[in-house]
Amino acid sequence: LVYQSTRLIRRSVGDEEQPNHWEVAMAGVNLSGIVKAYGALQVVHGIDLNVAEKEFVVLVGPSGCGKSTTLRMIAGLEEITNGDLTIDGRRMNRVAPKDRDVAMVFQNYALYPHLNVADNMAFGLRIRKMPKDQIKTTIDEVAETLGLTPYLDRRPADLSGGQRQRVAMGRAIVRHPKVFLFDEPLSNLDAKLRTQMRAEIKRLHNRLGVTSVYVTHDQVEAMTLADRIVVMNDGRIEQVGTPMELFNNPINTFVAGFLGSPPMNQIKGVLTETGAKVGNTELRLHGAINGNAGRDVIVGVRPEHVTLKSSEGTTALPINLDLVEPLGSEALLHARHGEDNLVFKADTNGDINHLYGVDAIHVPAHLIKLFDAETGRALNLGA
Numbered sequence: 496l497v498y499q500s501t502r503l504i505r506r507s508v509g510d511e512e513q514p515n516h517w518e519v520a521m522a523g524v525n526l527s528g529i530v531k532a533y534g535a536l537q538v539v540h541g542i543d544l545n546v547a548e549k550e551f552v553v554l555v556g557p558s559g560c561g562k563s564t565t566l567r568m569i570a571g572l573e574e575i576t577n578g579d580l581t582i583d584g585r586r587m588n589r590v591a592p593k594d595r596d597v598a599m600v601f602q603n604y605a606l607y608p609h610l611n612v613a614d615n616m617a618f619g620l621r622i623r624k625m626p627k628d629q630i631k632t633t634i635d636e637v638a639e640t641l642g643l644t645p646y647l648d649r650r651p652a653d654l655s656g657g658q659r660q661r662v663a664m665g666r667a668i669v670r671h672p673k674v675f676l677f678d679e680p681l682s683n684l685d686a687k688l689r690t691q692m693r694a695e696i697k698r699l700h701n702r703l704g705v706t707s708v709y710v711t712h713d714q715v716e717a718m719t720l721a722d723r724i725v726v727m728n729d730g731r732i733e734q735v736g737t738p739m740e741l742f743n744n745p746i747n748t749f750v751a752g753f754l755g756s757p758p759m760n761q762i763k764g765v766l767t768e769t770g771a772k773v774g775n776t777e778l779r780l781h782g783a784i785n786g787n788a789g790r791d792v793i794v795g796v797r798p799e800h801v802t803l804k805s806s807e808g809t810t811a812l813p814i815n816l817d818l819v820e821p822l823g824s825e826a827l828l829h830a831r832h833g834e835d836n837l838v839f840k841a842d843t844n845g846d847i848n849h850l851y852g853v854d855a856i857h858v859p860a861h862l863i864k865l866f867d868a869e870t871g872r873a874l875n876l877g878a
C-alpha cells in the first residue's frame with residue numbers, strides 16, 4: 496500500500512527527476528476550483544493547482560491575467576469568491592492572513608522607512624511576541640545568510656534597490672513560514688541586479704526548501720526559477736509543467752508564443768500528403784500525416800532550431816532577411832517569409848558579416864511543432 500501511494504503521489508507531482516518533491520506531497524498548497532469575482536466581473540475562472548511541499552512554482556502570464564489576484568487569495572489579502580484553498584492540508588478560505596503561516600514578498604518591498612534593517616526584519620516577530628534574545632539570534636542568522644550584516648543599522652533610504660529587496664526577503668525568512676509568496680519581487684531592479692538576485696533566490700530555495708509560489712510576467716524568470724511553471728492567460732491556466740516540458744511540448748500556440756526568447760516562430764501553413772506547405776515551400780515533417788492532409792495548421796519553429804547549412808532531415812526555407820542583431824556569440828536574424836515575420840538565431844563565430852547574405856534557413860523535420868490553425872491546439876502526428 497505504501498509503495499502504491501508513493502507511486503500515486505509521484506505521478507500527481509509529475510516530476511520523477513526530483514525525488515524531494517514527492518516524499519511530502521501531502522502538504523503544500525492546494526487550489527481547487529478557485530474563482531475570483533469583483534461584483535459581476537469574474538477575473539479568475541476556476542483554478543486547480545497542487546503545489547507540493549518544498550516545490551517552487553511560478554505563475555507566469557501577461558499583465559492582467561490574474562496572477563497577483565491568485566497569489567493574494569492564497570495570502571488571504573483577497574477573499575476567495577468560490578472554490579477551496581488548503582495549506583498543509585488545512586482549509587484556509589476563512590483563516591486570517593496572519594494565521595495562514597505564509598510570508599509574502601512584494602515588488603515595492605513595503606519596508607518601514609523609519610525603521611532600520613534589523614527592526615524591519617524583527618517587526619513581524621515582535622508582533623508574534625517572540626522573546627527578545629531569540630529575535631536577535633534569528634535576525635543575525637538571516638542577515639548573515641543574505642549578506643545584510645553590515646547594514647543592520649541602516650534605514651531603507653540608505654540602501655540600494657538590491658539591498659532593500661534582500662531586507663524584504665529577510666523579513667519573510669525570519670518568520671519561518673510554511674509558504675513563501677512572491678509577487679514580481681525583482682521588477683524594480685535593473686537588469687544586472689535582477690539576474691543576480693534571481694540566482695540568489697534560487698540558491699536560497701535550494702537551501703531552505705520552503706514551498707514557494709512566485710508570480711512574474713517575465714518568462715526568463717519563470718524558466719530559470721521554477722520547478723514547475725503555470726502559464727496563465729485571461730484568468731485561466733493554459734498549461735502546467737516543468738520548464739523543459741513546456742518549452743519542448745507547448746500545449747497550444749499561446750504557450751509556444753510565451754516561453755522561449757525569442758519565442759517560437761508561428762508560420763501559417765497547410766498539411767499535404769507529404770509535409771506542410773508554407774508559401775511555396777513544402778517542409779518535411781516527422782511522423783505520418785494520415786487523414787490530416789488539407790488541414791490548416793500553424794507550423795512552429797524555434798529560433799534556435801534552424802541551421803544555416805542543410806543536413807539530413809532538413810528543408811530549406813527561403814527568407815528575406817531584413818535585420819541582423821548581434822548578441823555576441825549569437826545573432827538574431829529578423830526575416831520575412833510571405834506575410835510572416837520570423838526570428839532565427841545563428842552562431843556568429845566572432846563575426847556577423849557572413850550572416851548578411853543569408854537567404855534561406857534549414858528547418859529540421861523532427862523539431863517542427865504543429866498546431867491546429869483554428870483552435871491553436873498542438874497537433875501530434877502519428878508515428
Ligand SMILES: Nc1ncnc2c1ncn2[C@@H]1O[C@H](COP(=O)(O)OP(=O)(O)O)[C@@H](O)[C@H]1O
Pocket residue numbers: 533536538556557558559560561562563564565
Ligand atoms: N479591485 C479590483 N476590482 C476590479 N477588478 C480588479 C481589481 N483588482 C484587479 N482587478 C482586475 O483583475 C484582473 C487581474 O488582475 P491581476 O491579478 O492584478 O493581474 P496580474 O497580476 O496577472 O497582472 C485585471 O483585469 C484587473 O484589472
Ligand SMILES: [Mg+2]
Pocket residue numbers: 562563564
Ligand atoms: Mg500582478
